[in-house]
Amino acid sequence: MLTRSELPENPVVLTVQDLDGGRHTVTTERLRGGRLRMGCSCAAHAGQGWCRHQIELLCLRYGAIVDPTDEAEFHFEHLVMGTPLADLADDLDLALEDYAKAVQALDARRPAGLGGDALRRFADLASDVAEAATQLDQAVARFRKKLAVG
C-alpha cells in the first residue's frame, strides 16, 4: 500500500452510470493510517449509508465508470488497494452473491405441495436464505462501521 504522500492523486473522483442512465459521483479519499473516506451521490448511499457503486469500485470492477481512463483507474487502485475498507468490500461482495444465490434457489426450487419431503426441502432452502441474510447483514454492518470511521 502506498502512503498518502506517495499517492499521485488524492482524493479521486469518479462518475458512474447505472443501467437506467442515472449518473452518480463517487469520491474516495485516503486518510491517515490507511483509512478511506468514500462517498457516493446516489439515493441508496444517502438512505442506507453504503451502495453497490462503492462495492463495485472497491472490488476493482470499473464497468460503470463514465469515460473510463487507465489513469483514473490507476489512481483509484493506488488509493484503495490493501486498505481495510477494500477487504471488507470483498467480503460484502461475496455475501451479496451468496444471498442472491440462496434467494434464487428458494424461488426456483420451492416445492409445490406439502407431500413427501416437500416441507423439509422448503425448510432447508429457507434456512439457507436465513443464513445468507444473516451473513450479509453482518458484512454490511462491518462495512458501514469502517466507512463511518474512515
Ligand SMILES: [Zn+2]
Ligand atoms: Zn452509489
